[in-house]
Amino acid sequence: MTPSAPRAEIRITLQQLGLPLLPVAPEFPASEYPHPKNPNKPRFTGKNPSYLTSPRNPKIVNHRQYHETIPADAELARWFQHPDTGFGTKPGFKVGDRYFLAIDLDRKHFESQADCDAALAEIWSRCPTLAETRIEQTRSGGYHLWCWSAKKPGFVNWALDPNGPQLGEILGGKAEPAFMVIAPTNGYNLVNDGDLAEITDWSFLHPTGKPGPATSPPLPAAQPQVVGLPDITAFFSPTAAAYYNDVATPDDRSEAITTVLNECQGWVNWLAEHNIQYNGDLMAVASFMARKYDAEDKILRILQTIDSDVTPACTLRGGDESAWKKVRKVAPGQAPKPNNVVQLHRRVKPSAPTSESQTADSDPPLEQPKPYHYNSLTQLMEIISEEFPQLWWDEFEQSPKFDEQTSPYDTEPGQLRMKIAAEVGIKAPKEDIADAVVYIARQNRRNPIVEYLKDCYALYGANSELLADLGDRYFGSGGISNTFVRKTLIAAVARAMEPGCKQETMLILQDPREGTRKTDFFQTLVPDSYFDNSMQLDGGGKYEDQVMHLHRCWLEEMGEFERIWKRKEANFLSHFLSIQADTLRRPYMRNLETLPRPSILVGTTNRDDFIIEAGRNRRFWIVPVQIEKIPVEQLAVERDRLWAAAYAEYQGWVERGRNNAECPWWLSDDERKDAAAVAAEFTRRDPWHDAIAAFVQFRQEVTVSEILTECIEQDLARQDGYQASRVAEVLRQLGWKSHRLRRGDKRPTVWLPPKLDHPVQPGSPALSEQVIQPNSSAHQPSSPPGSPGHPQNAQNFPGSLCPHNNSDRKVLKEKGVIQVIQPPESQVGEASEVDRVLEVTSRPPLGQGVPPQQKTLATYQGKDSDLWQLRLFAGQQVEVVGRRGDMVQILKPGWLVAQDVPLGDLEFHPPP
Numbered sequence: 001m002t003p004s005a006p007r008a009e010i011r012i013t014l015q016q017l018g019l020p021l022l023p024v025a026p027e028f029p030a031s032e033y034p035h036p037k038n039p040n041k042p043r044f045t046g047k048n049p050s051y052l053t054s055p056r057n058p059k060i061v062n063h064r065q066y067h068e069t070i071p072a073d074a075e076l077a078r079w080f081q082h083p084d085t086g087f088g089t090k091p092g093f094k095v096g097d098r099y100f101l102a103i104d105l106d107r108k109h110f111e112s113q114a115d116c117d118a119a120l121a122e123i124w125s126r127c128p129t130l131a132e133t134r135i136e137q138t139r140s141g142g143y144h145l146w147c148w149s150a151k152k153p154g155f156v157n158w159a160l161d162p163n164g165p166q167l168g169e170i171l172g173g174k175a176e177p178a179f180m181v182i183a184p185t186n187g188y189n190l191v192n193d194g195d196l197a198e199i200t201d202w203s204f205l206h207p208t209g210k211p212g213p214a215t216s217p218p219l220p221a222a223q224p225q226v227v228g229l230p231d232i233t234a235f236f237s238p239t240a241a242a243y244y245n246d247v248a249t250p251d252d253r254s255e256a257i258t259t260v261l262n263e264c265q266g267w268v269n270w271l272a273e274h275n276i277q278y279n280g281d282l283m284a285v286a287s288f289m290a291r292k293y294d295a296e297d298k299i300l301r302i303l304q305t306i307d308s309d310v311t312p313a314c315t316l317r318g319g320d321e322s323a324w325k326k327v328r329k330v331a332p333g334q335a336p337k338p339n340n341v342v343q344l345h346r347r348v349k350p351s352a353p354t355s356e357s358q359t360a361d362s363d364p365p366l367e368q369p370k371p372y373h374y375n376s377l378t379q380l381m382e383i384i385s386e387e388f389p390q391l392w393w394d395e396f397e398q399s400p401k402f403d404e405q406t407s408p409y410d411t412e413p414g415q416l417r418m419k420i421a422a423e424v425g426i427k428a429p430k431e432d433i434a435d436a437v438v439y440i441a442r443q444n445r446r447n448p449i450v451e452y453l454k455d456c457y458a459l460y461g462a463n464s465e466l467l468a469d470l471g472d473r474y475f476g477s478g479g480i481s482n483t484f485v486r487k488t489l490i491a492a493v494a495r496a497m498e499p500g501c502k503q504e505t506m507l508i509l510q511d512p513r514e515g516t517r518k519t520d521f522f523q524t525l526v527p528d529s530y531f532d533n534s535m536q537l538d539g540g541g542k543y544e545d546q547v548m549h550l551h552r553c554w555l556e557e558m559g560e561f562e563r564i565w566k567r568k569e570a571n572f573l574s575h576f577l578s579i580q581a582d583t584l585r586r587p588y589m590r591n592l593e594t595l596p597r598p599s600i601l602v603g604t605t606n607r608d609d610f611i612i613e614a615g616r617n618r619r620f621w622i623v624p625v626q627i628e629k630i631p632v633e634q635l636a637v638e639r640d641r642l643w644a645a646a647y648a649e650y651q652g653w654v655e656r657g658r659n660n661a662e663c664p665w666w667l668s669d670d671e672r673k674d675a676a677a678v679a680a681e682f683t684r685r686d687p688w689h690d691a692i693a694a695f696v697q698f699r700q701e702v703t704v705s706e707i708l709t710e711c712i713e714q715d716l717a718r719q720d721g722y723q724a725s726r727v728a729e730v731l732r733q734l735g736w737k738s739h740r741l742r743r744g745d746k747r748p749t750v751w752l753p754p755k756l757d758h759p760v761q762p763g764s765p766a767l768s769e770q771v772i773q774p775n776s777s778a779h780q781p782s783s784p785p786g787s788p789g790h791p792q793n794a795q796n797f798p799g800s801l802c803p804h805n806n807s808d809r810k811v812l813k814e815k816g817v818i819q820v821i822q823p824p825e826s827q828v829g830e831a832s833e834v835d836r837v838l839e840v841t842s843r844p845p846l847g848q849g850v851p852p853q854q855k856t857l858a859t860y861q862g863k864d865s866d867l868w869q870l871r872l873f874a875g876q877q878v879e880v881v882g883r884r885g886d887m888v889q890i891l892k893p894g895w896l897v898a899q900d901v902p903l904g905d906l907e908f909h910p911p912p
Contacts, residue, residue, distance in 0.1 A: 007080070007083075007087075007184060010087055010182065010183070010184060011076070017196070018070075018095040019089050020066045020069070020089060020090050020093060021071065021076060021088075022049050022063055022066065022071065022079075022087070022090070023049065023050060023051035023079035023085045024046065024047065024048070024049065024050060024051075024085065024087060024185055025050035025051055025052050025059075025085060026052075026058075026084055026186065027045055027047075028044040028056075030042040030043075032056075033389065034389075035255070043058075043060070043389075046139075046181075047179075049062075049063040049088060051078070051080070051082070052082035052084055052085045055082070055084065060390070061079070063090070066090060067090065067093070067177050072639075073456075073459055073460070074452055074456045074640040074643075075455075076459075077455040077456070078452075086186060087181070087182050087184065088179055088182055089182055090172070090177040090178065090180070091171035091180050092171070092172025092174065092176065092177030092178055093172070093177050098198075099149050099150075099151070099152060099172060100147075101146075101147055101148070101170055101171065101173060101199070102144045102145065102146050102171040102172060102180055103123070103130070103144070103145040103158075103168065103171075103205075104142065104143075104144055104169045104170070104180075105119060105120055105123070105144075105168045106168045106169070107140040107141040107142035108142075109165065109168065110167075113141050116141060116142060116143075119160065119167055122160055123160075123204070126204035127204045129197040129198070129199075130145050130147065130199075131192075132195070133146055133147055133192070133196055134146040134192060134194055134195075135190075135192040136182060136183045136188055136190055137188065137189045138181075138188060139186075139187030142168070144171070144180065145197075146196050146197075147196055147197045148197070148198045149198070149199045149202075150200065152173050153202040154202075154207070155173065155202075155207030155208075156169050156170055156173045156174055156294070157207065157208045157297055158205040158207060158208060159205070159206050159207075159208040160205070161206060162206050165208070166208045166297065170205075226277065229277050230278055231278065231279045231280045232264060232271075232278050232279065232281065232284075232285065233280065233285065235271070235278070235330055236267070237263055237312070237314060239259060240259050240264075243260050244260050244285070253295065253298075254302070256293075257289050257293060257302055258302050258306075260285065260289055261285065261286060261289070261302055261303065261306055262306055263312060263313055264282050264286075265282050265306050265307075265308075265310050266310045266311045266312040266313065266315075267312050269308075269309065269310065269311060270320075270323055271327075274323075274327075276327055276331060276335075278331070282303075286303060312326075377432060377436060380433070380436050381436045384436050384437060384440060388402055388440075390402060391437065391440050391441050391444065392444040393438075393442045393445045394446065394447070395447035396447050396448055396449045396450070396496065396530075396598055397552050398551060398586070398595060399552075400437050447496070449530065449598070450496055450497060452527065452643070453493060453496060453643055453644075453647045456640045456644040456647060457644045457647045457648060457651075459644065460641045460644035460645075461644060461648070462645060462649075463641065463645045464649060466638065466641055467486040467490075467642065467645050467646065467649070468482060468486070469482050470482055470485035470486055470642075471483075471484065471485050471623055473634075474631060474634075475623050475624070475625045476625070476627035477623050477624050477625070477626050479674070480671065480674040480675060480678060481624075483667070483671055484507055484622075484623055484675070485507065485623065486646075487664065487665045487667070488507040488600070488602070488621065488665075489643070489646040490649050490650055490665040491503045491505075491600050491665035492526075492554060492555065492599075492600050492646070493646045493647050493649075493650045494650055494665055495554075495597065495598055495599060495600050496554065496598060499596035499598040500580040500581045500596025500598075501580070502580060504577050504578045504619055505620070505667075506602060506603055506619060506620055507603070507621045507623065508602070508604065508605060508620055508622050509521065509522075509602075509603070509605075509623055510606075510607075510608065510610075510622050510623065510624050510625065510682065511624065512606050512608060513606070514606070515629070516625050516627075516628070517629055517632050518604040518630065519533065519559060519604055520632045521632060521635060522555055522604075523557075524632050524635045524636050525555065525639060525642075530553050530554035531557070532549050532552065532553035532555070532556050532557070533556070533557035533558075533559050534549060535547075535549040535550070535556055537564055537576070544584055544585075547582050547584060548586075550597050551582070551595050551597070551599070553599050554599050556599050556600070556601050557602050557603065558601060558602070558603040558604075560605065560606070561605040562605050562607040577601065579597070580596060580597060581594050581595060581596045582594070582595050583595075608681075608682055609683065609684040609685070610684070611679055611684060617676060617679030617680065617682075617683060618672065618676055618679070620679050621675060621678075622678050622679055622681075622682055650664060650665075652664075680733075683733060686729065686730050688712060688726060689730050689733065691712070692707055692711055692734070693734055696731070696734065696736070696753070700753065701750045701753075702731075702736075703750055704724050704749070704751070705719065707727050707731075708723055708727060712727075731751050736751040736752060736754065737751065738750070739751075739752060
């Protein structure tokens, strides 16, 4: 078996059992990594959840978040990159309807290893199934026997005989899951690799110390309470008080209990020395902590380790004066007022107290302040570095962090100052502390999102097929929706790797139904702390405060998107999406900073007409949800694989040279057209839309005033800017474009239809055409070779009608080209010249930029002498002209739309 095989094997074993796998870093001495609360104790004991990022750089893991959940694959990849990182799991973890427990046979309770082994054999004799279960030997020589149980045994500490000495614990038997180091961690060995025993009867072990978690240890005799006196706990330090009052959850219960009991004994000593009266005592506090943590035996052991001469925590930094300050606050009637107020923590060291300054008998004894005075920022930084060795700079949030989760009160610099004052004993201007913390943190820079992406890629590698059909798999929307979701993931990776890179679009999930889990999809897509949906751009707060959300998350969801995009905010929102960096002042900084955006915007909506302005819909990638519920559980399983694939796509583009034409999160020209077509389906239609569309259908130019006056029938005096903007928006939705023309001494704004939006030059004539017979000597084809209207290209120009002799017409008829129009029989007499072709040789019509030689005119004459004319332009722009100059335009290949023209069965047949 290779050295790496046991590491892979334990991971597979726990996965099969359904148990969480957690890391354990090796032990480091207190001199290298002291505990933040007690510098004499090591922070990393080799038994607490932690991992190595390098041989001498361990990190703490908060294992309480895995009481009921399994770590993600990306977390495992990050934790176990270094081969010296050991393994642990969670006894007490519930899998289905049973608990995973471990019987701990503790070597320290035996005089010899042989005695410990004999106790193990005795357990086997009482419960034979445990001889076949998985058994591991600990570093000290004890044993862990793994088992399942439908319920917890009701006790933790056990003995082999009634009233016998404690020999171990049932790990996981308490209310919350515990943590246990397992093989192949260094020093831990697998003794027997069997199936876990199922324990239904725990009578082979006997509880010791207390009957179990449900029974509280007996309280000591109640001390007489004196009315008006403070309780001993009122004097506790902020940390001890937080542990005692459940304000803070400790990483290590032993540490919390020790902190509280040491603080209590310290105040008992100090208050007795200075004749301060109070209620309560050490045993009352210990009894309370025993009930709180269900750890009577542990507390009895801790009580034996407490130094009888211990003093309160505050005196370690500020001497007796710090204790007197606490007394003046808690029991002001018992503390004499000092004649001289000595400032212990100030930027300049105080001079030694003179004899005169301590002559008053009423003064409490004052000590020369020793620790944590500083004359410069350099000394301040040294002190903070020593007290907060885990301080680091979060490159993603651009913020200092004290540990894996906690930002140092960056919303309020004053709170940071108070934390430093309470835990370190420094009183300094908050500006100095903020500057020092930022400087120190920036010496240890990290980007958690980049680490997460690299971990995903290291674990799963590139699998682009996972990204190919995301729209189909999660929303039931294929086609361009697959492209939208895939490119959105790659855009998020790009923003994490290159904050501020160009990303102007926004994925929006649309579904009129409630409860389809649109928001859940986005929330599951990223790690919990990097999703946010609390930003409000619709008047919910100051703009600067709302934008700050974009610099604290990776995915910002705009829920109920329709309420955000009001007409007056359309220009703003379009601009907001295009911003690549924000200029802001963070709470703990003094000056404005330009912060590139590390996040992307997404949205959800229940409306199907939430886009108000058609011209701005290119920024929105809309994916309709067409399944009953989005499979969020499936997303949770494959999330890390998706990010690995997206990271691979981004890295591939970087390695190819960052060619913008190949940018993997931008749409191609064809994809942009598809995106616009989808967005058009969700664009709100003005009540005037249909009327305006009919009014402009056969026009070659129009003005807004004409539409308001003639179509909407609004008096000129009553027309206003709002009405004009409504008309303009409808014209944009119809594809018309506005142009500022020069006509004489005026420059009117006119709107031109799609594909005909070439402004007319000064002096352009009105629409007029001179029709000349094809055999006339006045007509000679003037189209140059290669142009669509040139005779030699007629066969290759779909819909062109420009043959000039019968043989050419015969060939074109056989190819199906000249038969694009079949005039209705009711409109064609016997003498009708169906194939008579006329060429337009005059100037182009008003508003048309098409040369005369690039269009032809076919004329049909019916019994009533009306003329039906088909005009064909380059690019297959087709128009039919009938009586009174009415015009018919082809909107789609194969269809004609007429107004006031009796076309009968006239159809357009495109050539094969």
